[in-house]
Amino acid sequence: MSLFTDALKRAFLGVAFAFIGSQSMASAIPAGITQVTSVEGITEYRLDANGLRILLAPDESKPTTTVNMTYLVGSRHENYGETGMAHLLEHMLFKGTPTMPNALGEFSKRGLQANGTTSVDRTNYYASFAANPDTLAWYLNWQADAMINATIKREDLDTEMTVVRNEMESGENNPFRILWQKMLSIAYEWHNYGKTPIGARSDVENVDIAQLRAFYKTYYQPDNAVLIVTGKFDTSTVLADVMKSFGKIPRPTRTLPPEYTVDPVQDGERSVILRRVGGAPLVAAMYHVPSAAHKDFAAIDLASMILSDTPSGRLYKAMVPSKQAASVFGFTMDRTAPGTVMFGASLQPGMDQAESLKTLTSTLESISKHPFTQEELDRVRNQWLKSWDQMFSDAQKVSSGLSEAVAVGDWRLWFLARDRIRAVTLAQVQQAADQYLTQSNRTEGQYIPTEKPVRAPAFSKPDLAAELKDYVGDTQLKQAEAFDPDPKNIDQRTQRKTVKLSNGTLKLALLPKESRGERVQTVIQLQFGDVDSLKGQRIASIATPDLLLSGTEKLTRQQIKDQIDALGGQVGISGSGGSVNISLSTTRANIDSLVKLVLDVVRQANFPQTEVDEYKGKLLTSIKSSMTEPTAIASRMLARHDNPWPRDDIRYQPSFEESIEAVSELKRETLLAFHKKFYGANQIMTAAVGSFDPVSLEKTLKQSLDQWTEGVAYKRIPNPYRDIKPAQMQALTPDKANAFYTAAMPLKMQDTDPDYAALSLANFLLGTSETSRLWMRVREKEGLSYNVRTRLNVSAFEPSGSWGVYAIFSPENRSKVEAAIREEFERVLKEGFGEAEVQDGIKALLNYRKLARAQDSGLSGAWINYLDTGRTFAWAAELDHKMSKLTADQVNAVVRKYLKPAEFSSVAAGDFEKKK
Structure with a gap:
């Protein structure tokens, strides 16, 4: 699937547009603003x-608003010596104006989730916040x-330079990138x-401030910008603002x-050919393709999916079973001008890269000899359209998707x-x-000359004005209800009960409400075993x-995937120790069928040897790649330092080598035995939020679980407080x-402790x-880290927890970063937080x-947690109340009580030994 579609997948996972005809809007449009066109509830x-240009996509179903300002300038607009300038300017805009010197700080004060991104075709700045006309007006004024x-x-610029360089170096750690x-x-x-948006190091480090300002004055102008507002707002008020x-x-x-x-x-x-330390071997092939607006783009996008899908794709079948690859991938890069499509494979060490590359390219370039089938096309088209339908259900993300569409035309x-x-x-x-x-349109890891090349066709610019002249799109849109995320309302709307099964217990938290696209988010959690029964089972x-x-026994992996796709579903399963979480998302019409399908598959899983x-193979490749990555190494070292359990304990944190040994020795028989012994209906919890019939869903669950x-039997695995001897470690x-x-x-605290609310706020402020x-x-001040x-x-079950800190940085800045963190800890202990800062x-x-x-997926996950702890959202309301009453004296007293830098x-x- 294309990056364009992928971005829209992130951005369009559902929006409830309030379609307003041009006649009804005419009286609400202020003088000086002209309505241009409307398609499926979006009005320009x-x-x-x-x-x-202004795009408004109102949605009353969720109490949030998102604003996205998109400038039609990206790295493709940079001239010689200017690479990285668009991205650097994105950072600089947050440094403020004469009337607002710290934009990010002001966003944080108002609870805005805000950021900016730069691509080859555009730069955008976006913010999401709880719907509030004053906040919206304030943010528009800032824009x-x-x-x-x-x-x-x-x-x-001087302080931000090291931050951008840090971001650049973070990307350089990734072999694929x-x-x-x-x-x-x-x-x-x-x-x-x-050229990628991050730019050349020399250009970024030597950027001319006058040239950067000129770039800003040229492209950051109203006639080169599109303002996008989505979510809950009053159209007339927004236009006036x-x-x-x-x-x-x-x-x-x-x-x-x-x-x-x-x-x-x-x-x-x-x-x-690229040579770097660490990571898994890769082979890849890249081909030029038309722009995202071209009529052929949809066809090549689906072709790429047919080739790269897992496990039905051509590349997967040609390379993974034959041990020529651990995994395969493919994606189209949508662009304003002609872009590219890229395919590749991740290999395990020892695999023949030349042979793998040969198989990769021969599979891609033999379609005329081995034509696609209608079954292959129907499968990926179903996946693509399923993703599109899911995109059309989340108002917060729609502005990002519109931004990407604007960028490509x-x-x-x-x-x-x-x-x-x-x-x-x-x-x-x-x-x-x-x-x-x-072959002649290919860029890959080898050069192979050819006597008679076959060239790709030339590209022509699409006539979008003609194609879109009378375009109206789908006109039938169902509205969703306006939902109040107040804890009291959530508790009142949620049906909670415990159902006694013949073989166990089912706890339910069901919150039916109308949602865009009639989507429903469901989480099913299985709990089983205890410390003793789970010994040696990590x-x-x-x-x-x-x-x-x-x-x-009856369904293959592909058949299961196809049935889930046919039901418009998304299914994710994860777990460890004595619990498993099954997350499901689909429509009202399909939720019962999806739940039945997934529970039947989970019950009858037989773990085919292949x-x-x-x-x-994939897991071993991932672990071995992590063995050279600073983040993975440091995180595991710290986790092992705080780990007193014996090796066969389910809570034990293994070394990389022990993980490799355990994975290498894993057998199908072990999985079958674990599944047979532990996977039962002894204790199951289910939470559902969205558009569904609670009576029908409960009946489906009971019938499946019977x-x-x-x-x-389940008994929670304890994680008691333990004194940890402090140690300062390093890894090269x-x-x-x-x-x-x-x-x-370590912290000896439970979240029922009277100090918990103050400590949570202190962590936020620190x-x-x-x-x-x-x-x-x-x-901000020293520009040492892209993220700190x-x-x-803090546990809800026992007085046990931890307080941590992390940062990414350039190796030569290690002493400065550690000193800055230490000094800020000491400063907050000595001076405390100010009253205005706390409020x-x-x-x-x-x-x-x-x-x-306000997020359905978040609500379903929260209810699972509350079912486990025996709580409701009244607990969240009480915590909110406690936080709202805090004073600086109370917060500072708690900080001094618990924060112990030593x-x-x-x-x-x-790489601390390399020369600066």
């Missing part, structure tokens, strides 16, 4: 004075202010798509630089792409693969849930550009928010908690 407006008044000061970047650089001869904030900005007098560079058709294979392209996927034929998909997946307790959907072998055995990771620091101290002490010192945070874990933190933290309760154990992992 334009400011007459300066050309700013207008930032559009024309960003300071872009030399001192801010570097291989992808190198392949792009030789796939394109002239076009800037050959937009007019008030942006209407006074004049239309720029400059003319945008023309774009005329077109890459020629590739005329021969190109290759690149027009926001209506998202709907047009869906229509093209519906209509594309097998012959068209076959022709697209034949045309573009050719790897089996992890692998068994991972392989539950791999097959039964699937077990493939799983072991066929289960009882299983081993040669040739890694980025380093990782993590530290933690290192969780974008106004926290550590963030402001380590990232604290984390607080601002309370407001922000309560807003974040309210935002979390009791932290730490690990720093990185």
Whole structure:
């Protein structure tokens, strides 16, 4: 599936648009704003004075609002010596304006989830928050202010430079990302798509401040921007606020630089070889394809899915069973200009890379000899459209998807792409693969000259205006209810009960409500076993849930996947120790069928040997790759330091070598025995939130679970407090550009402790928010880390927990990072938090908690937790109340009581021996 579709997958997982006809809207449009067009509930407006485009997608179903300002400038607009400038400018905009010097801090105070991203075609800035007209008006004012008044000061650039460099080095630790970047650089001869947005280190480090300001003045203008507002808001009020904030900005007098560079058709294979320390072997092939707006894009997108899907794809069947790859992948890169499609395979050490690459390319370039089948096309089309339907159910994410569509030509392209996927034929998909997946159009890990190359066809620019002239899209949209995420309302709306089964107990928390697309989120948790019965079962307790959907006596892995897709479902299963979580998402019409299918598959799982072998190969590859990664090494070292359990205890944290040994020795018979012994209906909890019939769902659950055995009785595995002797450790990771620091101290506290609310707020103020002490010192002031945070874990069952901190950084900055963290700990103990700081933190933290309760998936997960602890959302309300009453004196007293810097154990992992 294309990156365009993938971004929309993240962004369009459902939105409830309130469609408003142009006549009813006419009276609400302020003077100076013109309504342009509407498609399926999204309406485009334009400011007459300066050309700013506005997209409004109202949705009353969730109490949140998202604003996304998209500027049509990305790395493709950068000239010689300017690479990375668009991305650097994205960072600089958060440094503020004369009237607001710290934008991220102000966002945090108001509980906004805000960030910015840069791609080759666009830069966007977005924020989500609990619906509030004043907050929305404030954020629009900031966007207008930032559009024309960003300071872009030399001192801010100097501190942010190390942060951007840190982000750059973080990407350099990933072999795939570097291989992808190198392949792009030789796939394109002239076009800037050959350069990734992060830019060249030399350009970023030596950027001219005057040149950066000129870049900003050229592209950050209303006629080059699209303002997108989605979620809960009043349309008339928003348009009035937009007019008030942006209407006074004049239309720029400059003319945008023309774009005329077109890459020629590739005329021969190109290759690149990358050598780095660590990671799994990779082989890949890249081909040029049309732009996302081109009529052929839908066909090549589906062709890529047919080839790369797991386990039904051509590449998977050609490479994984024959031990030429551990896993395969493929994706199209949608662009405004012609883009690329990339396929690849991850190998286990020892596999023949030359042979694997040969199999990869021959499979891709032999479609004319081995044509696609209608079954293959129907399968991936079903997957694509299922993803599209799921996209259309989350108002918070819709602005991101619209931003990506705007970037590649027009926001209506998202709907047009869906229509093209519906209509594309097998012959068209076959022709697209034949045309573009050719030897002369390939960039891979080898160079192979050829006497008679076969070239891909030239590209032509689509006439979008003609295609979209009378386009209206689907007009039938069902509205969703406005849901109040207040804890009292959640408790009142939720049906809670305990059902006695013949073979166990079923606890239910069912919250039926209307949702966009009639979606429902369901979580089923199985609990079984105790410390004694689970001895020696660690790897089996992890692998068994991972392989539950791999097959039964009657159904193969692919057949299970196809049935889930046919029901429009998403299913995720994870677990370890004595619990397994099954997450399901689908529509009201299919939830009962999906629950029955999944529970039957889980009950009858038989772990086919081929699937077990493939799983072991992937897991071994992942573990071996982690053995050279700073983050994985440091995290595991710290976890092992706080681990007193014997090796056969389910709570034991193994070393990398012990994990490899355990996976290597894993047998199918072990999984079958573990499944037979432990997987039963002894204790099961289910939570569902969304559009469903609670009576029908309860009946389905009871009928399915009545066929289960009882299983081993469940007793919670304790995790008691233990004194940990502090230790400062390090791990050397040669040739890694980025380093990782993590530290933690034990806490003797339960979340019922009177100090818990104050400690949670203290953690937020110290290192969780974008106004926290550590963030402001380590990232904003000194620019030492791209990300630095604290984390607080406190048990609901026993007085046991931990308080930790982590940061990523350049290896040469290790001493500065550790000193800054230590000094901020000491400063908060000595000076404490100010009253204004505490009150601002309370407001922000309560807003974040309210935002979390507005998500259906979050609600279902929370109910599972409350079923386990015997609580309801009244507990959350009480915690909110306690937080709202806190004073600086109370918070500071709790910090001084629990924060003990001398009791932290730490690990720093990185290449600390390389020369600066």
